[in-house]
Each structure stands twice: as C-alpha cells, then as structure tokens.
Amino acid sequence: MDHAVVQKWLRSVLGPYTDRDRVFADIDRTLIAVSSLSPKTEVFTFNDGRTQLLLNLDGTIPVNFRGNTYNIPVAYWIPRDYPREPPMAFVAPTPDMAIRKGPNVDPSGEIGGEYLRRWRNKPEACNLLDLVHDCQQMFGREPPPPYQPQHGPSSTQSPLAPGPHPYQHAINSAAGANGHSNSPTPAIVPKPKGFNLLDEEDDSSVHPHTSSAGPAPGNPSVAPPPRPINPELLALHDRLYHKIDSRLTTLSSTLSASNARLDVLSADLDRGLPAIEDELSRLKAVRDVCATTGDRLQTSVTELTDQVRSLQSREDPDPDTMVLATSIVGNQLVDLVAEDNAIEDTLYHLGRALNAERIDLEKFLKQTRVLAREQFMKRALAMKIGEGMGWA
Structure with a gap:
C-alpha cells in the first residue's frame, strides 16, 4: 500500500489520542523501519474489563537466532496516553497454537522486559521503534518458548513429534548450503484477539509419560480426567459478576427514582388538563367578545371617516356670521356686551400705561371719565334689553 495513503489514514484515526503528533511520528518511523508490520484499529480489552478502540501494529518482526532468521508474530497496541503510557506488546499465536510462559513472555502472550519497565519510569526517553528493536534483541538472546498445539479429538500427532519450527517463516541461504531441505511453511497470521489463560500447557501435557493422571497402559479407552478450571479465571468471573451486579443495582435505583419523578409529573399533567381546558374556553369567549367589539369599532371608525370627509368637502364658515342672535334686539344685546368688554x-391698559408713566395723570383721568360714562350707558341699555326679554 502506498505509504502516503497509510499516513493519511493514520491522521484520520488519531482523534482520541492525547499527543497525536508524537503518535503519528513514532508509528510512521516504525512502519518505515519494519515493513512487515501493518496498522489497524481494533477493540482492546483491559484486565479490569474496560474496552477501548486503539491503534494496533501487528505482523511479524525478523529475529536472528543461531544463524537463522525467524519471523515472530507480534502485536503492539498503542494506548490513548502514549507516550506517557507504554504500548502493550504481545506475541500473537495462530488459532491452533497455545503459548507457554517464558522469561519475557507470560501465558497470555504479553511481552515484558527491561525496556518496558524503564519506559514506565522515564517515558520521554523511549519510543515505539526502540521497543521493536529491543524485542528483536531480546528474542535473539532468549526466543519465546515454542508454540504447543492445542489437542483436539482429531489430533493424532504427539506434541513432541519432530517438525519445522512453528516460528520459522524463511530460512536464510546458509541452510540450503548445508543440504537441509525445508518444506514451505505458511506465513503466520497475527491474532489480534485476547489470549485464553486456559490454553497454557503444563509439564504433564508436554511429557505425558510422566503424568500420573494419564490413561492406564492396559486400558487405552479410558479418557483422561477433566481439566480443572483456572482459579484466575474464576476470580475474574467473580469480580466481573460483582461489578455488573453493582452497576445493575445502581441503574435500577436510578431508574426507580426517574420513574417516581415521571409519575409525579404525569399526575400533575393529568390534574392540569381540566384547568387548561377551562382557561381555553374562557379565552375563546374573550376572543369572541373582542371580535364583536372590534367589528363595532370598525363600523364607528368608518362612519366617522365618512363624516370627516364630508366636513372637509364644505367651505370654511365666516366667524362673524356664526355669532348671531335670532332677533334684532338679541343682536343689539350681543353688540352691547362686546363693546362693554372692549x-x-x-381701562385696564390705560391703568398700565399710567403706571409705566407713558401718559400723564390728566390724560388718564379725562379718558377714564369718557370711557366710564360710555360703559355705564351700554350696561344700562343691556340691562333694559334683558328685562324686556324676561331674563332678569
């Protein structure tokens, strides 16, 4: 596959990782240096039962042991907090093989070693490619124990029967020069799944002639006793059961509380339905009244608009012709009242002019006598007209 395509894919799946640039750089260097490894994403199950979708580099790493090259199937899981947390390294057996405990490999296939212990203490000085090289050097000194075949009902070959080494993928040309003929060995497909502790073989299965539980020589039809259940698996099942039970209890109590709240809310809604319907009917009545009032107001506005338009179309009246009485005597009375007010x-303004010294006292007295005499006469005439019309 094109390396640029692999790099683009790596960039697209590194979202959940804390230090995406560092993870990309280390995986890219490792893929360039060890072309037999390939990246993919798979679900990893931790020892406490948690699962996470992690990057996984699986394939084979070449190991030189005693002059021959062996391809060891491995899988490297990259945690989310890489590089603060070291990768989880495993030897990946094929489906028909089991793993035995060795100096640097536990029964589940997990790889240990001094480099991973140093990584946990000083992560800034370690990287993925150096871990792969350390595994190559470690397996070159002490290779992982050979796979043991898982015996089935159709298996007829003894586990000690000679045969090609199960790790061997390609023998170098020196073997051909020594005259050895090797049958083609299929490539070992990495197994990215968890490893079953029940697959571990003890010494009694490797050396059946020394086992006290084997069938009697004289009675080959007697089946061997059943294999006891792994106590670690039982303890894991017990912890898992208690964890699931506590989680279910918590969820049950939470759901019960939620159901109680929902029941109260449902009862409140049921009680509020009649009030809502009553309020709705009142609002409908108010709407009808408002519609009727609006229609009446619209009619009044239309009538007033027509009247204003009619008044605007008429000529402006003469104010003098509007203040008229119904008789000659009435008109004379109106004139007298107007002259009296004038x-x-x-007289008022003459007093103000005297106070302001705009006229002298002699002129003020003369004009006042004249105006007072005239005012007296007009008032007397007005009173006589009022008596004559019966207003007094």
Missing part, C-alpha cells in the same frame, strides 16, 4: 380692556 371698554373694560381699554
């Missing part, structure tokens, strides 16, 4: 205003 004389009253004139």
Whole structure:
C-alpha cells in the first residue's frame, strides 16, 4: 500500500489520542523501519474489563537466532496516553497454537522486559521503534518458548513429534548450503484477539509419560480426567459478576427514582388538563367578545371617516356670521356686551400705561371719565334689553 495513503489514514484515526503528533511520528518511523508490520484499529480489552478502540501494529518482526532468521508474530497496541503510557506488546499465536510462559513472555502472550519497565519510569526517553528493536534483541538472546498445539479429538500427532519450527517463516541461504531441505511453511497470521489463560500447557501435557493422571497402559479407552478450571479465571468471573451486579443495582435505583419523578409529573399533567381546558374556553369567549367589539369599532371608525370627509368637502364658515342672535334686539344685546368688554380692556391698559408713566395723570383721568360714562350707558341699555326679554 502506498505509504502516503497509510499516513493519511493514520491522521484520520488519531482523534482520541492525547499527543497525536508524537503518535503519528513514532508509528510512521516504525512502519518505515519494519515493513512487515501493518496498522489497524481494533477493540482492546483491559484486565479490569474496560474496552477501548486503539491503534494496533501487528505482523511479524525478523529475529536472528543461531544463524537463522525467524519471523515472530507480534502485536503492539498503542494506548490513548502514549507516550506517557507504554504500548502493550504481545506475541500473537495462530488459532491452533497455545503459548507457554517464558522469561519475557507470560501465558497470555504479553511481552515484558527491561525496556518496558524503564519506559514506565522515564517515558520521554523511549519510543515505539526502540521497543521493536529491543524485542528483536531480546528474542535473539532468549526466543519465546515454542508454540504447543492445542489437542483436539482429531489430533493424532504427539506434541513432541519432530517438525519445522512453528516460528520459522524463511530460512536464510546458509541452510540450503548445508543440504537441509525445508518444506514451505505458511506465513503466520497475527491474532489480534485476547489470549485464553486456559490454553497454557503444563509439564504433564508436554511429557505425558510422566503424568500420573494419564490413561492406564492396559486400558487405552479410558479418557483422561477433566481439566480443572483456572482459579484466575474464576476470580475474574467473580469480580466481573460483582461489578455488573453493582452497576445493575445502581441503574435500577436510578431508574426507580426517574420513574417516581415521571409519575409525579404525569399526575400533575393529568390534574392540569381540566384547568387548561377551562382557561381555553374562557379565552375563546374573550376572543369572541373582542371580535364583536372590534367589528363595532370598525363600523364607528368608518362612519366617522365618512363624516370627516364630508366636513372637509364644505367651505370654511365666516366667524362673524356664526355669532348671531335670532332677533334684532338679541343682536343689539350681543353688540352691547362686546363693546362693554372692549371698554373694560381699554381701562385696564390705560391703568398700565399710567403706571409705566407713558401718559400723564390728566390724560388718564379725562379718558377714564369718557370711557366710564360710555360703559355705564351700554350696561344700562343691556340691562333694559334683558328685562324686556324676561331674563332678569
């Protein structure tokens, strides 16, 4: 596959990782240096039962042991907090093989070693490619124990029967020069799944002639006793059961509380339905009244608009012709009242002019006597007209 395509894919799946640039750089260097490894994403199950979708580099790493090259199937899981947390390294057996405990490999296939212990203490000085090189050097000194075949009902070959080494993928040309003929060995497909502790073989299965539980020589039809259940698996099942039970209890109590709240809310809603319907009917009545009032107001506005338009179309009246009485005597009375008010205003302004010294006292007295005499006569005439019309 094109390396640029692999790099683009790596960039697209590194979202959940804390230090995406560092993870990309280390995986890219490792893929360039060890081309037999390939990246993919798979679900990893931790020892406490948690699962996470992690990057996984699986394939084979070449190991030189006693002059021959062996391809060891491995899988490197990259944690989310890489490089603060070291990768989880495993030897990946094929489906028909089991792993035995060795100096640097536990029964589940997990790889240990001094480099991983140093990584946990000083992560800034370690990287993925150096871990792969350390595994190559470690397996070159002490290779992992050979796979043991898982015996099935159709298996007829003894586990000690000679045969090609199960790790061997390609023998170098020196073997051909020594005259050895090797049958082609299929490539070992990495197994990216968890490893079953029940697959571990003890010494009694490797050396059946020394086992006290084997079948009697004289009675080959007697089946061997059943294999006891792994106590670690039982303890894991017990912890898992208690964890699931506590989680289910918590969820049950939470759901019960939620159901109680929902029941109260449902009862409140049921009680509120009649009030809502009553309020809705009142609002409908108010709407009808408002519609009727609006229609009446619209009719009044239309009538007033027509009247205003009619008044605007008429000519403006003469104010003098509007203040008229119904008879000659009435008109004479109106004139007398108007003249009386005019004389009253004139006397007022004459007093102000005297106070402001705009006229002298002699002129003020003369004009006041004239205006007072005239005002007296007009008031007397107005009173006589009022008596004659019966207003007094």
